[in-house]
Amino acid sequence: MITCEAFYQEAKKHDLLFYAGVPDSTFKEWLQFLANPPSDVQHIAVSNECDAIALMSGYYMASHRIGVAYMQNSGLGNAVNPLTSLADKEVYAVPMLLMIGWRGMPGMKDEPQHKKMGRITLPMLDTLEIPYSVISEKTQDLPNIFQKACDWMQQKSAPYAMIIEHGTFAPYTGAQATSNQWPLSREDAIKLVVSFLQGNEAIVSTTGKISRELYEYRDALQQSHSKDFYTVGSLGCSVSIAMGIALAQPKRQVVVFDADGSALMHLGSWATVGAYHPQNLKHIIFDNETYESTGAQASNSKNVQFNKIALATGYAHAVEAYNEEQLRKTLPEFLAQPGPNLLLIKVKSGSRANLGRPKTTTFENKEGFMQYLSQPLA
Secondary structure, eight states: OOHOOOHHHHHHHHTEEEEEEOOOOOHHHHHHHHHHOOOOOEEEOOHHHHHHHHHHHHHHHSSSSSOOEEEEHHHHHHHHHHHHTTTTTTOOOOOOOOEOTTTTTTTSSOOOHHHHHHHHHHHHHHHOOOOOOOOOTOOOHHHHHHHHHHHHHHOSOOOOOEEEOOOOOOOSSSOOOOOOOOOSSSHHHHHHHHSSOSSSEEEETTTTTTHHHHHHHHHHTTTTTEEEEEEOOOOOHHHHHHHHHHHHTTTTEEEEEEEEHHHHHHHHHHHHHHOOOOTEEEEEEEOEEEEETOOOOOSSSSGGHHHHHHTTTTEEEEHHHHHEHHHHHHHHHHHHHHOOEEEEOOOOOOOOOOOOOSSEEEEHHHHHHHHHHSSSSO
């Protein structure tokens, strides 16, 4: 394994001290290191991968120094546009180091949303004409990899990628996971929201632990999962999925179970919701101020007033709840008023250690959900 200190020292030799990106559990130890970095390291948490590429470009042009953009390989899909139309050597020729977590690596068991991207990550980089080195726990030549990467970036004025396998970094204990002071757990908040629903709504839940907790609650209630669409990938897309349903079935109430990291990634979708104003859309954000599924790295939601953004983009109503009592008082009116409406629920970080994953396949979830939507409203 590679220690965070060793990785930092090699990066420092080449003046790679500026970092920005979206978290990935593949290198969560390195992200813990960046949470409280050495004084010569600057770390910027961004909300999507395009921003990381753009940030590296501006930083390089202003400082003549190369930065490091980190992301999960799923985020490479988001980053393709600025990589090809901004940083590419045929456009502005901006050197930067890409640090990409390899989820869904062939031969390794992973969640269904990672299989395709895991299989095509290296061919995708080949197509983008971005050279790369794969780093694993067995890597012995880290200095040579850094030298090769920096030689390329400086000579070609173009990006280079380091592909990080699971288990590459040794455990790091220098920083604690992000926490907050909110009293209500996300799981209890989900249960409370479900208890106030009529039962004929369609729920679209975002990727990560929100979908896992909703799934397990349905199991505990011995209820069907057909009323819920569990978005296992596509971070930030749940609102648009729900809007598509709401527009297709304007008489059905559609409820989004969203999270802060997901909401921040594609805030532009809120403007679309506001512009087309589906009255049957109810948008709920369970905000614990972290990317919990990738290691509880801090999101930027602490500095964001989601309710004001919703109203500014055309939502009809926006309310907040910070504890169980407020949530109980808020839910009836929030659900009854014509939308689109936003409810921000502040919840504490963390989840049960024994939290499971959906037992149904993604295909079974989609087919059951479609059958439910095809039934007439009661």
